[in-house]
Amino acid sequence: MKGHVWRPLFVVIALVVFILLFRAVYVPDDFGVQDRGYTFGFHRLSNEDEWKEYPAKYKGTEYCNECHDDKVEEVSISSHEMINCENCHGAAFDHPDDPETLTINRSRDLCIRCHSALYMPSSGRNDIPGIDPAEHNTEYECADCHNPHNPSLEEM
Amino acid sequence: MKRRDFMKNALVFVSGASISASALEFIDPKKVLADNPDLRWAFLVDTHKCVGCGFCVKACKTENDIPMGANVTRTWVERYVTKKDGKTVSDSPKGALNGFTNKKIDQNHSGMLEVPDEDIAQAFFVPKLCNHCEIPACVQVCPVGATYSTKDGVVLVDRKWCIGCGYCIMGCPYGVRFFHPTEHVADKCTFCYHRISKGGNTACAQACPFEARRIGNLRDPNDPVAKAVLNQRVGILRDEYGTKPQVYYLGLNKEVH
Numbered sequence: 314m315k316g317h318v319w320r321p322l323f324v325v326i327a328l329v330v331f332i333l334l335f336r337a338v339y340v341p342d343d344f345g346v347q348d349r350g351y352t353f354g355f356h357r358l359s360n361e362d363e364w365k366e367y368p369a370k371y372k373g374t375e376y377c378n379e380c381h382d383d384k385v386e387e388v389s390i391s392s393h394e395m396i397n398c399e400n401c402h403g404a405a406f407d408h409p410d411d412p413e414t415l416t417i418n419r420s421r422d423l424c425i426r427c428h429s430a431l432y433m434p435s436s437g438r439n440d441i442p443g444i445d446p447a448e449h450n451t452e453y454e455c456a457d458c459h460n461p462h463n464p465s466l467e468e469m
Numbered sequence: 470m471k472r473r474d475f476m477k478n479a480l481v482f483v484s485g486a487s488i489s490a491s492a493l494e495f496i497d498p499k500k501v502l503a504d505n506p507d508l509r510w511a512f513l514v515d516t517h518k519c520v521g522c523g524f525c526v527k528a529c530k531t532e533n534d535i536p537m538g539a540n541v542t543r544t545w546v547e548r549y550v551t552k553k554d555g556k557t558v559s560d561s562p563k564g565a566l567n568g569f570t571n572k573k574i575d576q577n578h579s580g581m582l583e584v585p586d587e588d589i590a591q592a593f594f595v596p597k598l599c600n601h602c603e604i605p606a607c608v609q610v611c612p613v614g615a616t617y618s619t620k621d622g623v624v625l626v627d628r629k630w631c632i633g634c635g636y637c638i639m640g641c642p643y644g645v646r647f648f649h650p651t652e653h654v655a656d657k658c659t660f661c662y663h664r665i666s667k668g669g670n671t672a673c674a675q676a677c678p679f680e681a682r683r684i685g686n687l688r689d690p691n692d693p694v695a696k697a698v699l700n701q702r703v704g705i706l707r708d709e710y711g712t713k714p715q716v717y718y719l720g721l722n723k724e725v726h
Contacts, residue, residue, distance in 0.1 A: 361662075
């Protein structure tokens, strides 16, 4: 057979070799079909570990309890016992190293997330004591009168 | 070589070369299940318990570094108000990042709507997040293998591999995916994979004061979430898409979509 028939074939072979070489260099070894099969599991396996190592910001009440056990105890017997410390005090990150102090959110906006009265039958919202934030002592912060760690009205 | 032989050989070579080795692999779903008998993450939302405080949204954004000001979020809470005349209105101001503090319901271009209390038949909140589908549509459309399902059933995005084409964002029937404003890749809920893989709780479930959100292992018969999914009347969203979502809802209404 003549050269002009083979020449394009050499070009194709060279192209295929180039693509395979490029793939070998560029695509990591752990990229491929993993546990969930070709359709759902085609990925770079080490990315799973990268996600697992994502830094956590919220540390949970047990973490707070290691130092602030008096405060955790105080809240645990109040009607706010179900609220996670970090909801109001902010995410712990690496407190007390970084940040040294957490910024407490004492704003009315925080309290009215639950305590703004909405008529919500078929929702737990209806069981929470609520006020109209536009009417209820608008010149004060909630924490001026109510103790967030013990919001009982008798204790005011 | 005759021309006929050349054509024959060329045809065999081309068709052989065009099949990649992985396409020849036969995937048996039973084998896939058997490979991973111990762990399948699932999520349970109790809409009766949700009070619309939005602490879950705030916690999620903080935990996963989603810019607070950007109008994107991995999870959000919707408010549904069904009136006595049968009409339903719903809203989700800023995805409920600051909770629901107002009776006025945001109707976008039609302005704010206030439904008088006496006209309300039902009103409730529905938290939404990625359903981590058993048959995820978003994964199937990814052209580069950047999004995938792990063997414990979590759908993740490889940020180094994503080219930002946005197919998955369009492909998701639940609209839970978005373009990350600073990472410039597709982003979505990871079930807080970094937390649950180390025995922790998701940031949203931990922030929830009323246990309206819970994560659990469907393969563990003693897991509270698995028990609820087995024994209680749970619903899923958009069943008709056939994606087999793994976020189960207690108290789902037909108005919720």
